[in-house]
Amino acid sequence: MQENETKPIPRTHHKKNVKKWILEGLQHWSWLTPSLIGVLIFFIIPFGVVVYYSVLDNPIFSNFVGLENYAKLLKNEAFLRASRNTAIFSGIAVPLSVVLSLWMAFALNSNIPAKSWIRSCFLCPLMVPIASVVMVWQVIFHYHGTLNQITALFGAEPIDWLKTNWSYGVLTIMFLWKTLGYNMILFMSAIAGIPRDIVEVAELEGASGFYTFLHIKLRYLSPTILFVTILSVISSFKMFREVYLLTGDYPFQSMYLLQHFMNNTFNSLDYQKLSSAAVLLSLVMIVIIGILFIIEWKYGEDVEE
Amino acid sequence: MKNILSRRFHEKLAETLLFIVSFLSAILFLMPTVLTITNSFMTETEITTNYGAMISNASSDKKAYIAKELNLKFIPDKVSFQQYSAVLFKNPDYLLKFWNSVILVVPITIFQILLASVTAYGFSRYRGKIREIIFFAYMILMLMPYQVTLVPNYLVSEWLGILGTRWSIVLPAIFSPFSVYLLTKIMRRIPKAYFEAAQLDGAGEFEIFWHICLPLCRSAMLSVGLLVFIDYWNMVEQPLILLKNEDMYPLSVFLSQINSGDVGLAFAVAVVYMIPALLLFLYGEEYLVEGITYSGGVKG
Numbered sequence: 261m262q263e264n265e266t267k268p269i270p271r272t273h274h275k276k277n278v279k280k281w282i283l284e285g286l287q288h289w290s291w292l293t294p295s296l297i298g299v300l301i302f303f304i305i306p307f308g309v310v311v312y313y314s315v316l317d318n319p320i321f322s323n324f325v326g327l328e329n330y331a332k333l334l335k336n337e338a339f340l341r342a343s344r345n346t347a348i349f350s351g352i353a354v355p356l357s358v359v360l361s362l363w364m365a366f367a368l369n370s371n372i373p374a375k376s377w378i379r380s381c382f383l384c385p386l387m388v389p390i391a392s393v394v395m396v397w398q399v400i401f402h403y404h405g406t407l408n409q410i411t412a413l414f415g416a417e418p419i420d421w422l423k424t425n426w427s428y429g430v431l432t433i434m435f436l437w438k439t440l441g442y443n444m445i446l447f448m449s450a451i452a453g454i455p456r457d458i459v460e461v462a463e464l465e466g467a468s469g470f471y472t473f474l475h476i477k478l479r480y481l482s483p484t485i486l487f488v489t490i491l492s493v494i495s496s497f498k499m500f501r502e503v504y505l506l507t508g509d510y511p512f513q514s515m516y517l518l519q520h521f522m523n524n525t526f527n528s529l530d531y532q533k534l535s536s537a538a539v540l541l542s543l544v545m546i547v548i549i550g551i552l553f554i555i556e557w558k559y560g561e562d563v564e565e
Numbered sequence: 566m567k568n569i570l571s572r573r574f575h576e577k578l579a580e581t582l583l584f585i586v587s588f589l590s591a592i593l594f595l596m597p598t599v600l601t602i603t604n605s606f607m608t609e610t611e612i613t614t615n616y617g618a619m620i621s622n623a624s625s626d627k628k629a630y631i632a633k634e635l636n637l638k639f640i641p642d643k644v645s646f647q648q649y650s651a652v653l654f655k656n657p658d659y660l661l662k663f664w665n666s667v668i669l670v671v672p673i674t675i676f677q678i679l680l681a682s683v684t685a686y687g688f689s690r691y692r693g694k695i696r697e698i699i700f701f702a703y704m705i706l707m708l709m710p711y712q713v714t715l716v717p718n719y720l721v722s723e724w725l726g727i728l729g730t731r732w733s734i735v736l737p738a739i740f741s742p743f744s745v746y747l748l749t750k751i752m753r754r755i756p757k758a759y760f761e762a763a764q765l766d767g768a769g770e771f772e773i774f775w776h777i778c779l780p781l782c783r784s785a786m787l788s789v790g791l792l793v794f795i796d797y798w799n800m801v802e803q804p805l806i807l808l809k810n811e812d813m814y815p816l817s818v819f820l821s822q823i824n825s826g827d828v829g830l831a832f833a834v835a836v837v838y839m840i841p842a843l844l845l846f847l848y849g850e851e852y853l854v855e856g857i858t859y860s861g862g863v864k865g
Contacts, residue, residue, distance in 0.1 A: 291683055291684065291688075292687040298736075298740030299706065303706055303740070364587075364590075367583055368583075370583065372583055374588075378591040381591035382594050383853070384594050387598065387843060388597050389817065389835050391799075392601045392838075399616060440594075490704075497711075498710075519710055519712040522710075522713070523712060523802075526712075538712075545708055
């Protein structure tokens with residue numbers, strides 16, 4: 261910890277006075293210290309232990325087995341299915357939510373009556389306790405539920421929404437319901453921040469609507485798009501709560517998410533399997549976030565000023 | 566002239582259509598809230614009749630009253646306060662669990678925001694390679710699903726001897742990187758000139774933080790606080806794993822297990838549970854909209 265504090269980034273005037281430079285560095289790092297200590301104790305160090313666990317055969321005898329746990333994990337059918345489901349769900353639902361909410365934000369940005377009321381309604385999903393929402397979803401998607409009653413009016417056969425491949429759709433709908441409103445509001449305020457004069461100049465010079473959208477508006481919105489994407493990825497991982505409350509430990513196989521796998525492994529006390537799964541997942545996340553970071557760095561920063 | 570008129574007509578038409586569509590979708594978003602509130606005024610029997618099929622296997626002795634179909638019903642047959650009196654007066658359990666939620670979530674929210682604002686100041690005021698890397702690590706931590714941090718969390722709690730106490734939930738939550746990320750993003754939008762001007766006037770770092778940075782981030786902090794509050798207010802996984810004693814479970818855990826038993830009270834409990842969030846929203850909606858804007862949009 262302490263060594264870090266004396267290693268600030270050299271500034272242009274640091275040659276004047278080494279003492280001042282060190283003091284300044286201490287001062288800069290002191291803002292981060294409390295949080296760093298907490299994060300180190302509660303996240304980083306235990307995570308190191310998790311990595312350590314993931315290369316042992318069991319925590320009592322502690323024989324080093326290298327990557328064996330990982331190899332086993334990659335052959336584990338439940339793990340593979342869970343990762344595939346999670347990847348497909350997040351891979352579809354997150355972009356869908358971002359694109360739809362962006363579109364809605366542009367649509368709602370025109371002058372319509374009762375705008376602030378409508379906006380408030382869209383914020384509602386944030387407020388309702390998840391457990392009650394799940395009850396409502398259950399009433400709707402149950403085999404004897406509302407949706408099947410409605411489709412029956414048109415002569416359709418009832419579908420068991422939660423226990424067939426339709427459950428993907430149900431999951432996506434629940435996710436969209438939860439995230440669209442807030443994402444849209446983030447976009448609406450970002451759209452309001454696009455400098456009007458630039459758009460007007462472009463239009464005067466004969467730029468098409470599509471061109472202004474792609475090259476001006478989207479460019480100004482790119483920090484927000486990244487931001488909304490990150491928030492949506494977080495909420496997509498949190499959808500486990502809903503699925504868990506809706507269908508319990510072992511849902512229909514297409515709803516079996518990585519979190520189910522980890523939860524169940526945790527309950528069966530298989531730390532080796534769990535640790536290696538956690539480490540693998542972290543690696544994947546690092547790659548994904550790295551990509552997002554690079555995109556932001558290359559694309560977003562230059563419009564900030 | 567005619568051209569202009571027809572164009573205006575088209576615009577009006579598009580606007581009306583848009584209004585109808587957004588109005589309808591707004592209702593769709595509002596529906597679960599309204600449903601929860603109206604259903605909380607139904608009698609227990611009415612609720613079991615309507616939604617009983619959902620839990621029929623759990624309580625087979627009551628099957629005689631339960632319709633096979635589930636009815637999504639908005640208007641109660643008869644307005645009754647039966648559920649509320651059961652929740653609020655007959656059994657102190659619910660209020661106790663509500664209190665459990667409060668003493669977990671309020672400290673988490675307050676301290677997470679306070680700590681995050683200090684940390685975010687450190688991340689936004691001085692930039693450098695090492696700090697960028699640390700910030701990147703924070704982002705990764707923030708994006709980890711809870712199930713990944715579950716084992717680390719459990720291990721630390723065991724070592725520190727706080728497993729089974731409320732500290733095992735509160736302490737890691739205070740250091741959660743989520744609000745650090747949001748607040749850093751927001752603070753980095755504050756024009757540097759503000760800080761430089763203050764520095765020239767001889768203000769110390771703490772004074773700059775306290776008198777310039779915090780007031781500028783007030784609405785952002787409130788909105789991030791609101792998000793954090795709502796997230797933890799709904800927590801289910803953490804208490805189930807980290808708390809051994811069921812008497813400490815917050816109401817959210819109880820709400821999530823309600824399907825198995827007293828479904829007749831579920832809606833009143835949900836409404837009671839919704840009240841703090843509702844009040845915060847009424848008070849903070851403007852902040853929620855404004856606050857994050859500053860982070861997302863390009864600064865105006």
